[in-house]
Amino acid sequence: MAPMTAPLPLTRDLVLIGGGHAHALVARAWGMAPVPGVRLTLINPGPTAPYSGMLPGLIAGHYTRAQLEIDLVPLAAHAGARLVIGRAEGIDRAARLIHVPGRPPIRYDLASIDIGITSDLPDLPGFAAHAVPAKPLGAFAEAWERFVARARAGEVAPLVAVIGAGVAGVELALAARHRLAQAGLAPQVTLIDAAPDVLRDVRPGARAALMDQIAGQGVNLRTGAPVARIAAEGVVLQGGDTIPAHLVIGAAGARPQGWLAATGLDLTDGFVTVDRFLRSVTDPAIFAVGDCAHLAHAPRPKAGVYAVRQAPVLLANLRAAATGGRPGPYHPQKDYLKLISMGGKRAAADRLDARIEGGWVWRWKDHIDRKFMRRFHHLPPMGQPPRIPRGAALGVADLVGGQPPCGGCAAKPGAAALAQALADLAPPARPDVLRGAGDDAAILAHGAGAQVFTTDHLRAVTEDPHVMARIAATHALGDIWAMGASPQAALATVILPRMAEPMQAATLREILAGAQEVLRAAGADLAGGHSSTGADLTIGFALTGLVAGRPLxxxxxxxxxxxxxxxxxxxxxxxxxxxxxxxxxxxxxxxxxxxxxxxxxxxxxxxxxxxxxxxxxxxxxxxxxxxxxxxxxxxxxxxxxxxxxxxxxxxxxxxxxxxxxxxxxxxxxxxxxxxxxxxxxxxxxxxxxxxxxxxxxxxxxxxxxxxxxxxxxxxxxxxxxxxxxxxxxx
CATH class of the missing domain: 3.90.650.10 (PurM-like C-terminal domain)
Incomplete structure (x- = not known):
């Protein structure tokens, strides 16, 4: 007998928490050379991840949302990863589980955190009710577009206040002023900072260029002005002055995500402390990169350039951890070039003490940003059909076709083939089988009414077993509902890909939890089932339902x-x-x-x-x-x-x-x-x-x-x- 070939079994769970720049680059590279036996999972609050370098351009109106967002769905498909939409809120390191609200915990052998930062100011009274932080970027971008639409419609005056006059605050203030002016409005933008001096981390040449733009564009700069609270009418300073504003933006500093404090990991000012291999100094199974990480061996400011440079090292070290190899160190550069937007299509370069600014600097920055995003907007082709070997039987090429086989209910024989098979099926012989094949479900005698009985299964359409179980259960229930019956009981049939036993247990827990959620909501019980292993994840159910009268x-x-x-x-x-x-x-x-x-x-x-x-x-x-x-x-x-x-x-x-x-x-x-x-x-x-x-x-x-x-x-x-x-x- 010729040897059989089958996919290699899965033995390690690698989970990327967050769709930040480093993780996006890791996923792209992983798709071109995955590690056999590793199941990759990406967790993110939404289906897209914004690129921070283009945010000022979005606020100014130079870019659309689509141009600065990394679409994680095709990226995850390219990487062969399951994408879980949800915000991680905790890690149980003893059980190696990551908690995401609304679903079963996600198992990991290795995990990496790249969740960025927030510029929320939770201790500032009124901030949560009357202001919006500049980070996370997605929520801020949506709030900005709503404000612009309302201002253009005349519903609110174009009054904007930005708290924090660092580079980010200055860029946002100039961008907001430009966008509102281009809309034909008369904006009033105020930039507020508690310190007497602003842009302290910028060299004299770039600082002079930015200060001239602030003055020249009419942005009101208030320094030495600590904020007391945010009110519905604007920003109230500690001296009692109120700066009128219908949109207040928080851009002061970088704050860590709060849930990290409960992980038991060593933190520095709330950020995950990592060693030169980008591993937590507490737990070598957990890595952290980007703004949420603190480099113990070489502290650096929060900047996207470090996340980009960390990506290849993180990729190599995750591969090493999964395969038993040796990790390599990350050596961050001592300095980096800052290209700072100034509202219109003009920017300043902070590299030398000299003053370097102009439209050509913006075009330079635009070229760099678009080049980075092209990596994700133009992914390598996916889903190529298998190569047909020489000597294959006649008809193989016709059946393989030009695209890989679909999953879900598309993975079934055609209607003609099914009709031919059913034509030879004998009618029911038992008197209590009232109707057999041909309708959505069989009908069995049951007291004064009837019991309907059906079965269905699906080959996976998503790598997420919890979601797939919910889809498969909903799909199977359709036959019961179509007969006008009330769902009663279900038996599950699960085919798992070959994987290590702890992964099998975790996957089955996710499947059963998803199935039970759907079945219980429909009024049915999951009463048992059967499991086996095979090439692809397949989930099915045999279901009964009850009808008081005549079934539809x-x-x-x-x-x-x-x-x-x-x-x-x-x-x-x-x-x-x-x-x-x-x-x-x-x-x-x-x-x-x-x-x-x-x-x-x-x-x-x-x-x-x-x-x-x-x-x-x-x-x-x-x-x-x-x-x-x-x-x-x-x-x-x-x-x-x-x-x-x-x-x-x-x-x-x-x-x-x-x-x-x-x-x-x-x-x-x-x-x-x-x-x-x-x-x-x-x-x-x-x-x-x-x-x-x-x-x-x-x-x-x-x-x-x-x-x-x-x-x-x-x-x-x-x-x-x-x-x-x-x-x-x-």
């Missing part, structure tokens, strides 16, 4: 019925695009969130008036609607413009992105009048859905009052018509 089915739709769909379409397209690195982080995360959205309440509202109901899954809206029409002996008219679509689905469909199950689904187009699969909206009719919505046929009179109750994702998409089981598009 595919048959029963009547001419004149309204067709209602409870969830938007597009998950197959978005998942396929994510595998190719073409879906944005927010698009993919919104799709994953939609796939976890339960349909219990919608099913309960639809069950009584509905004549027929099904869930829209792998065979797409067209396939599942045609099944209903054939079972009911009716036709349907669909309104393409009324189809609810997930964010990004139409854009990606227009790019020609299709799931690997799409060709088999599109073969159903012969049953659709006016279908043009080349049209991006029509193509989404054949898009395989994972944990898709319910499709119900119900009386017109009942439909009108239900849409508002079903939520924003639901829509009336067409009408059942008399005649042959065909779909006409309009």
């Amino acid at each position: 089915g595919l048959d029963g739709a009547q001419p004149g019925d309204a067709l209602i769909l409870t969830k938007p379409l597009g998950s197959g397209t978005i998942l396929a695009a994510a595998m190719q690195g073409k879906a944005t982080g927010p698009e993919l995360l919104a799709a994953l969130e939609m796939m976890q959205q339960g349909q219990g309440q919608a099913a309960a509202r639809l069950a009584d008036p509905a004549h027929a109901m099904t869930d829209v899954t792998g065979y797409g809206l067209a396939g599942h609607l045609l099944s209903m029409l054939r079972a009911s002996g009716v036709g349907a008219a669909l309104d393409l413009d009324a189809l609810p679509l997930m964010a990004g689905a139409l854009r990606l469909s227009a790019l020609g992105i299709r799931s690997t199950l799409y060709p088999q689904n599109a073969a159903l187009a012969s049953g659709i009048e006016g279908a043009d699969p080349a049209d991006p909206r029509t193509a989404l009719l054949f898009d395989p859905q994972t944990a898709g919505g319910l499709l119900a046929a119900l009386p017109e009179a009942a439909a009108a009052g239900l849409l508002d109750a079903l939520g924003a994702g639901a829509a009336r998409i067409g009408t059942v018509t008399a005649g042959a089981p065909r779909i006409s598009l309009g």
Whole structure:
């Protein structure tokens, strides 16, 4: 027998806490040369991480948010990492667990912290209610854009106060003044500092250039002015003066993230103390880089340039720690070039005592910043199909195709293959099996009512086992809800990739926790199951549900019925695009969130008036609607413009992105009048859905009052018509 090849087992968990500059660079490099046997996880509060060097340009209006944000979703996919969206709030070093609210703890063998700093001023009265810190950058950028919009609309006066007249505060004050002036407003920007002198860490030449810009642009500089509190009307100084402001920005100093204090790690002024190998001096399994770290062997100020330079050393030392190699030291440079923005497209260089400034300095800075961001905006291609060896059997190339196989409900045989197989299946022989294969679930006799019984499983669409379990449970429940039944009990079937036993236990805990959350919310119990190992993570459930009366089915739709769909379409397209690195982080995360959205309440509202109901899954809206029409002996008219679509689905469909199950689904187009699969909206009719919505046929009179109750994702998409089981598009 020829030897079998299989992926190497996973033996180490490496967790990157935070999507800072160093971690982003590590993830990019990791994707090009991963360490076999290491499972990489990236934890970040949001799907993007802003690049701090371009923040003043964003505030000034020179850049868009997209230009300065690192999209962590394609970056994580490139690195083969699971991305966990959430803010870490603690580390249990004894159990080697990282705590993230709203989900089970995440196991680690090695962890690295790159969570940046905050310029929050929690001890300043009124700051939390009436001011915004400049860091973290994401929340500040959003607050700034809201303020600009309100100022342009005349809702607030363009009055801005910046607390802290260091380099960051000066850049932000000049940038804010420039943006508001360019908007045709008359801004009043005040820069406040408690010290009598400002820009003390800047050389005389750059300091002179910046001070001239402050004066020349009319920024009001208040030095020797300690702040007493922040009020709704502005900044109240200790002397009693009030500086009017409708936006107060905190840019004074750098504060550590508060949760680090409870980790038991050695901290210096609240920052993680690390040795020359970037390891915590307390725990060699934990590394820290960037602004959240303090270099015990060579203290340096907080600056992004050090995080960038730390990245290759961190990468090498994480590899060494995972493989038993020897770490190498990080030697920080003694000084670095500062290019300081001055509002408009002009900057000063702080390198020599000479005064170096001008538009050419800004263009120099702009070139450096854009070059850095190109590393993340243009990642190497992902998801290449496997190379076909010489001597492969006929047909292998056709099945491999031009893209890797999709997961979720797109990883199933086509409708034609399934129909051929079911054609030879004998009907139920037992009298208590009322209905067998062919509908969403089997129907068993159960007292005066019925019990419905179904099974479903999914190959993973995300590397996060907790999220995947929630999606798989929601998907499986769809068959129960589609029959008008109340979920009762579930058995789980889990196939884990080969991994070390502690990793197996941790992964199963995450899966079971996610599944139980969804099942308990639906009124069902997780009553047991089975597990095994295989090539890919696969999660499935066998489910029962109870119906007091007659279960709903595919048959029963009547001419004149309204067709209602409870969830938007597009998950197959978005998942396929994510595998190719073409879906944005927010698009993919919104799709994953939609796939976890339960349909219990919608099913309960639809069950009584509905004549027929099904869930829209792998065979797409067209396939599942045609099944209903054939079972009911009716036709349907669909309104393409009324189809609810997930964010990004139409854009990606227009790019020609299709799931690997799409060709088999599109073969159903012969049953659709006016279908043009080349049209991006029509193509989404054949898009395989994972944990898709319910499709119900119900009386017109009942439909009108239900849409508002079903939520924003639901829509009336067409009408059942008399005649042959065909779909006409309009």
